[in-house]
Amino acid sequence: xxxxxxxxxxxxxxxxxxxNRGMNLESDLNITNEYYRxxxxxxxxxxxxxxxxxxxxxxSRHLATIKExxxxxxxxxxxxxxxxxxxxxxxxxxxKSITSFSLSxxxxxxxxxxxxxxxxxxxxxxxxxxxxxxxxxLLEAKKLLTFLEKYDRKSIPLSYFQKSGYLxxxxxxxxxxxxxxxxxxxxxxx
Amino acid sequence: xxxxxxxxxxxxxxxxxxxNRGMNLESDLNITNEYYRxxxxxxxxxxxxxxxxxxxxxxSRHLATIKExxxxxxxxxxxxxxxxxxxxxxxxxxxKSITSFSLSxxxxxxxxxxxxxxxxxxxxxxxxxxxxxxxxxLLEAKKLLTFLEKYDRKSIPLSYFQKSGYLxxxxxxxxxxxxxxxxxxxxxxx
Numbered sequence: 371x372x373x374x375x376x377x378x379x380x381x382x383x384x385x386x387x388x389x390n391r392g393m394n395l396e397s398d399l400n401i402t403n404e405y406y407r408x409x410x411x412x413x414x415x416x417x418x419x420x421x422x423x424x425x426x427x428x429x430s431r432h433l434a435t436i437k438e439x440x441x442x443x444x445x446x447x448x449x450x451x452x453x454x455x456x457x458x459x460x461x462x463x464x465x466k467s468i469t470s471f472s473l474s475x476x477x478x479x480x481x482x483x484x485x486x487x488x489x490x491x492x493x494x495x496x497x498x499x500x501x502x503x504x505x506x507x508l509l510e511a512k513k514l515l516t517f518l519e520k521y522d523r524k525s526i527p528l529s530y531f532q533k534s535g536y537l538x539x540x541x542x543x544x545x546x547x548x549x550x551x552x553x554x555x556x557x558x559x560x
Numbered sequence: 561x562x563x564x565x566x567x568x569x570x571x572x573x574x575x576x577x578x579x580n581r582g583m584n585l586e587s588d589l590n591i592t593n594e595y596y597r598x599x600x601x602x603x604x605x606x607x608x609x610x611x612x613x614x615x616x617x618x619x620s621r622h623l624a625t626i627k628e629x630x631x632x633x634x635x636x637x638x639x640x641x642x643x644x645x646x647x648x649x650x651x652x653x654x655x656k657s658i659t660s661f662s663l664s665x666x667x668x669x670x671x672x673x674x675x676x677x678x679x680x681x682x683x684x685x686x687x688x689x690x691x692x693x694x695x696x697x698l699l700e701a702k703k704l705l706t707f708l709e710k711y712d713r714k715s716i717p718l719s720y721f722q723k724s725g726y727l728x729x730x731x732x733x734x735x736x737x738x739x740x741x742x743x744x745x746x747x748x749x750x
Contacts (some may be wrong), residue, residue: 377581407676410679413673413676413680415635415636417608418607418608418609418610418611419608419611419652420608420631421609421611421613421626425569432628433630434631435628435629435630436611436626436628436629436630436631437627437628438625438626438627439625439626439629439666440624440626441613441624441626442608442622443654445605446605450640450641451640451647452647452649452677452680452681452682453645453680454680454681455680455681455682456647456681457641457646458641458647459642461750479568480696483603486597486600486603487603487642489600490602490603490642490643490644490645491642491644491645491646492642524674
C-alpha cells in the first residue's frame, strides 16, 4: 500500500485478528447479495463502476474493445435494491485505521444522496469495515447525518460505530448478514 | 444503420413524425430524471454500463487510464430508484420497427429481474419508444409478463402497447413524465 505525502506506516502492535484475511468487504458483500438473491430474500446489487469511454475499437459486430476510458466519480452510493418491499441503499467502505473512519472516504454527493434516500422513505446506511480489527459495522444514514451535524470532524471515531452502529457478526452463509441488522432495527415493521 | 443478414430496408411510406428528432430515449430519460431530482420528486438513476476492465495504466496516482476493457451483459435493468417511498425499476428501449417491439431487445435475465422486483413489491415497468412513430409507451412489468405467458411470440405488437400500456405525452419539462403515468396507475395509493 502507498501512503500519500510521504507518511510512513507506524508499526504499532495491536491485537489484530486475521480471521477475515484475504476476503475484502466488496467480495463479502457480493457473495452475501448473491446468497440473498438465491434464496429470494432480497435483490440488492452493486452498481457498476462509472466509466467514461473515449475510444472503442469495433473489430467485429459483436466484439468491441474499449481502448481508452477513465474512471468517473460515482454520483450515488454503490449498492441499492429491494427488501420486503422497501428501497435499500448503502455505501460500503474499508479502512485500515484502527481508531476512526475518515470522512474523506465518502464523497459529499454520496452523503447528500443518503440524506435524500432517507427523506424519501428509503432504508439507507453505511457498512464500514475496520480491516485491521476485523470488525464490520452497519451505521444508519440518520446516525451518520446526526454525527455530521453535531461534530465538525473529519473522521468518525470507532467508538461512535460501537455506540451508535451495529457490529455485523460474520457467518458462514451469508457471510455479512446485514439484513439481520435491518430486521433488528425495524423490528416487525417491515 | 446496418441491417443484419442482408435484409434491405423497405421504403414503406408512413405518417412519421420528426418532432422528437435528435434526442434519443436515453437522453430524454436522463434529463427527466435530473429534473425529478432537482425538484426533489424522485431519485431515479441510470446504472452505469457494466464493463470488464482488463488493463489499466497508472500514469500518476490520480490519473488512471483504462487501456483494455469489454462491455458486459447487464444482469439487471438499467434504471432504478425511489419514488414516494416505493422502489422503482425499469428498462428503457428504442425500436426502429413501426409494428412491434422485438423481445430480442431485452435479455432473459432482465425479464426475470423485473418479475422478481414485482414479486417483492417494487414498481416495475418497461419504457419503449417506437422511434419512427415518435411514440413512447410505458408497459407495466405485470402486463409484459402476462403477454409472455399468454403468447409464444418473439415480439410484442404495437397494438399491445396501445391497449395494455400507456402513451407518455411529451412535455417541455420534464420531457418524458413517466411518473405521471405511475401516479395514474396507482391513484391515491402511493
